[in-house]
Amino acid sequence: MAQAIPFRQASPLKASCHQCSLSNLCLPLAIEENDLDRLEDIVQQGRIFNRGEHIFDQSTPYRSCFAVKSGSIKTSIITENGEEQVTGFFMPGELVGLDSIGSEHYACTAKALERTSVCEFPIDRLEELTGKLPELQHHMYHLMSQEIQNSHQLAMLLSKNTAEERIAALLLSLSSRFQRRRMSPTNFSLPMARNDIANFLGLAVETVSRVFTRFQNQGIIKARGREVELLDIEALQMVSREFSRQCNN
Amino acid sequence: MAQAIPFRQASPLKASCHQCSLSNLCLPLAIEENDLDRLEDIVQQGRIFNRGEHIFDQSTPYRSCFAVKSGSIKTSIITENGEEQVTGFFMPGELVGLDSIGSEHYACTAKALERTSVCEFPIDRLEELTGKLPELQHHMYHLMSQEIQNSHQLAMLLSKNTAEERIAALLLSLSSRFQRRRMSPTNFSLPMARNDIANFLGLAVETVSRVFTRFQNQGIIKARGREVELLDIEALQMVSREFSRQCNN
DNA sequence: GTACATAGTTGATATGGATCAACTCGGACG
């Protein structure tokens, strides 16, 4: 047998968590080197979505959760009367779809904010695997509880904080998440539109815009469009009142 | 051996999920009759807390999650500057502490709103057990994702809805949770103070009070103190705009 | 039963951010 392969075959995309630069942020984090193969067995790597494409849709039967490899994703809930509520932004190394694990259907819609590649973890196989690897199970619990906490933080932000505080908190959250990926924590480009920020933070677009310019006038940030430079992180932390990392992360 | 027992011994409280009237709402729901013993092995039943007592405290090392047997519990986060944010109310059959599973410390403080009895699930033994019982694991995932969704709903409520809508939604949520326990969905007594409601919904106490009287004047509810009667559920649903169950549940 | 504290209600006023409207910027496309 050992049939010769005429050309380099299209990789079946069963590729390497081993080599992934994000493995220290993602699921492999929880796993011993020698168990990593078992995770690789179930993951489908490298699916690409263009800006605006849906990774999954609300009310669709739940199949998988996804890890962001590159790019970014926003999740949102659509209510019966058509209103949208952005529930989160997800950056490389972060897991999307945890809010639906164990449910029949996706609880939200996930949309690529830019060209984005993801790894897909089919839920039945993942549940099977977490049953066998206690560390992985523990890590899943941890990630999900983290998600609950994030959402509580968001609720707190929404109910107690001013527009300035909310935006400062978001900027700081993004900053620390860029930093975690060894990118500049002070100089980055926002993956989402003002509109999404406004929706996420429970504000009007106009308010977001005004706060941005106010911060700019105070010399706290420099912003042109989506390009942002944080000039005075200390000041941002003062504004955001609680120094904890809000929102996601 | 077979030593005679002189008096009826104090029960070691290894008691019966089998007989618990809430088993269809709680963890046993997920388990085959014959596996129920294994859950009973790890649960510590019947701990009682008086009104105002803490079931657990924020930043304390995480040990267990708790199921409410009777009474009710509120959870809240305290920020560095001493502000409190109520993150949820928990009624019989509901699980408290899911937001901390997999974490080192409790992410919130849980306080009994009235005389309350709980069942305690030590987390290490629970994780062990979920590793062995796939249905239980699945159920845990489901409960946790539910918790995320609830929190997202709360965030939505806080960012998009008026005071009246928020309060209507809360009343409806409580109503359906009472109903689930086969209690009157229209006639119940609020376990929490106006203050807690206000904090939870991101409103001032005065606003809560005003909305209650407004609803009363419109003949939608009848309220004296914590005693509430829902006179027109339809109307409440109209007010709460989205007909889904908000907040918890 | 009285007193004190706490929870809840009601009224008057202030304000942060929504809303409405007009304008500008930047990029895609012919």
Add this chain to the structure above:
DNA sequence: CGTCCGAGTTGATCCATATCAACTATGTAC
């Protein structure tokens, strides 16, 4: 290179709810 369109900014006005203040009801301790 100009046109068009959505995204973003800026200004003026309005409103829901916070805030402040006074009062009432409820309940708890002596």
